[in-house]
Amino acid sequence: MSAKDAKHGFGRLIDLARMEPVTVEKHGRPVVVVIAVEAYERLCHSAASVASSASRSAEVAEGRKGMKQA
Missing domain, CATH: 1.20.5 (Single alpha-helices involved in coiled-coils or other helix-helix interfaces)
Structure with missing residues (x-):
């Protein structure tokens, strides 16, 4: 998931992260994992x-x- 998508869809990010780890990318590079x-x-x-x-x-x-x- 892009950082922009994570920012604008924070609720979705939370829902996804509750099911499995989500890697957030900035400029196409992984920067964090939300679990x-x-x-x-x-x-x-x-x-x-x-x-x-x-x-x-x-x-x-x-x-x-x-x-x-x-």
Whole structure:
């Protein structure tokens, strides 16, 4: 959807974004993606889970590294 269409049809943009992510383009280039709140919350939860898992993996790896050096 063009930025102009998004501006003039904001209600339509909201309706579409509730069904699936909508990419808004300016001068033919994608600039933003509009998504439903539920999708955003799932993304945030997933990102937090991945970050937490990565942190735990790094801590385990550091622990193993420290054990080898001792």
